[in-house]
Amino acid sequence: MELTSRETWAVIHGLVLGTLYLLAFGGALAGLWSLRPGLVTTAGIKERMKRLYLGFGAMAVAAWATVITGTWIVYPWYREKIAGKDFAGCTGLELPSATCSPRDFLLSNVSGDTEEWHHYGMEWKEHVAWAAPLLATSAFLLVLYYGPRLIARKWLRTTVIVMLVGSFLAAVVGGALGAFINKVAPIS
Amino acid sequence: MNTEGTTMTTTSMTTTAHDDAQVAPELAGMDLPDKPDGPGAAMMISAGIGIFVLGLLTVLAEASLGWKEWLLKWEWGQGVGPLAGKTTVAALVYFVSLAILWTIWRKKNVKLQKAFYIGLALGALGALGTYPTFFQSFAP
Known part of the structure; x- marks a missing residue:
């Protein structure tokens, strides 16, 4: 059992941080959903708010860490242009190699019709995923700012849930496309 | 009520x-x-502004070589390409707009619903700008 440095970072970016984000999202959504009048005592509110702050905070931090590691560490390995203009370095390959980066591999079509994975999949993923930390941060700040007052404000609570789900959808597009692309053209 | x-x-x-x-x-x-609602409104609108800038820069990088080269300067030799500029500038604009709006509205009760719909409209436009079929249609 062995992982290269690049594979390790791909795992940290997609699996470790992505899983942390999903876990925090589930907790944050469940906590906010049930933050309604009449369901929790005053003592219960104080206890629950601490977990809510932690969940939303963890989600925002995980979202930032995911996009930063993805963009600044993993993505440069994906987009290296090492196969030449005619993708000669990819000839005969079934997977990316030292002469053919994942991007080169997808664009070369040497292993089937793969270029749309880059033109559509990667191009969408690399951009829209950055909406996730912006929405998660604002949602976290709203929860932190209003605190228990959210119990009395149904519309505001719904608004934070909309932002939370928006962040999640952006992360899902990024995560799902990333998983598919890494299946077709893994970083190694 | x-x-x-x-x-x-x-x-x-x-x-x-x-x-x-x-x-x-x-x-x-x-x-x-x-608590006044001004800071809450700032949080909603700034998220929309950040996503809108992300989408706008994505379209501009596709449409204009000048913009693409300017965004490329933000990669600091790390091999990220224009994505570095698009995402870094969008994140900076998000935090700066949040700080400015928060400061301006810190003691005011700005209407939250209006702020949310403004943020939502900006966010939706920004998301559209990051969609490949849309932004690639601006390629020269």
């Missing part, structure tokens, strides 16, 4: 005085001071 379920006094642009304990009696024992 307004749509949030709180008692408020409303003027044309601002609102005042929430009474949360009236809607949720369990809050009465917590002695929570009322």
Whole structure:
């Protein structure tokens, strides 16, 4: 059992941080959903708010860490242009190699019709995923700012849930496309 | 009572005085001071602004070589390409707009619904700008 440095970072970016984000999202959504009048005592509110702050905070931090590691560490390995203009370095390959980066591999079509994975999949993923930390941060700040007052404000609570789900959808597009692309053209 | 379920006094642009304990009696024992909605509005609109800038820069990088080269300068030799500029600038604009709006509205009760819909519209436009079929149509 062995992982290269690049594979390790791909795992940290997609699996470790992505899983942390999903876990925090589930907790944050469940906590906010049930933050309604009449369901929790005053003592219960104080206890629950601490977990809510932690969940939303963890989600925002995980979202930032995911996009930063993805963009600044993993993505440069994906987009290296090492196969030449005619993708000669990819000839005969079934997977990316030292002469053919994942991007080169997808664009070369040497292993089937793969270029749309880059033109559509990667191009969408690399951009829209950055909406996730912006929405998660604002949602976290709203929860932190209003605190228990959210119990009395149904519309505001719904608004934070909309932002939370928006962040999640952006992360899902990024995560799902990333998983598919890494299946077709893994970083190694 | 307004749509949030709180008692408020409303003027044309601002609102005042929430009474949360009236809607949720369990809050009465917590002695929570009322807070202005301005910072909340800032959080909503700034997220929309950040996503809008992300989408706008994505379109501009596709449409203009000059913009693409300017965005490329933000990669600091790390091999990220123009994505470095698009995402870094969008994140900076998000934090700066949040700080500015928060400061301006820190003591005001800005209408949250209006702020949310402005943020939502900006965010939707920004998301459209990051969609490949859309932004690639601007390629020369």
